[in-house]
Amino acid sequence: MSLPTRETDAPRRPPLGPLLPTASRIDLADLPDHAALAALRAWYAGLPTRDAVLRYLPDSVCQGQSARRVISDIRRQLIRCALARHRDDLAACLTIVRRIA
Secondary structure, three states, X not given: OOOOOOHHHOOOOOOOXXXXXXXXXXXXXXXXXXXXXXXXXXXXXXXXXXXXXXXXXXXXXXOOOOHHHHXXXXXXXXXXXXXXXXXXXXXXXXXXXXXXX
């Protein structure tokens, strides 16, 4: 068996395509926005609930919602998205509350 000597002799591979699914397959409106994800991440990292929400979502607390309610709504929204995409493993991770601190 001889090795390819030039690029044209090498076997052709199909293009990989985009790494992310197209928007037609995933409705991005179902996912929380960047600020909500940042608040959730800060809360998981150990920032107190009220501080995380006030830092990243200050308008939501001004509307009369409690900070705990805002964080739990974000988690529930992510769980619904995971279940809609048949990601039970991800939904299970989001259901268990483990904070770093």
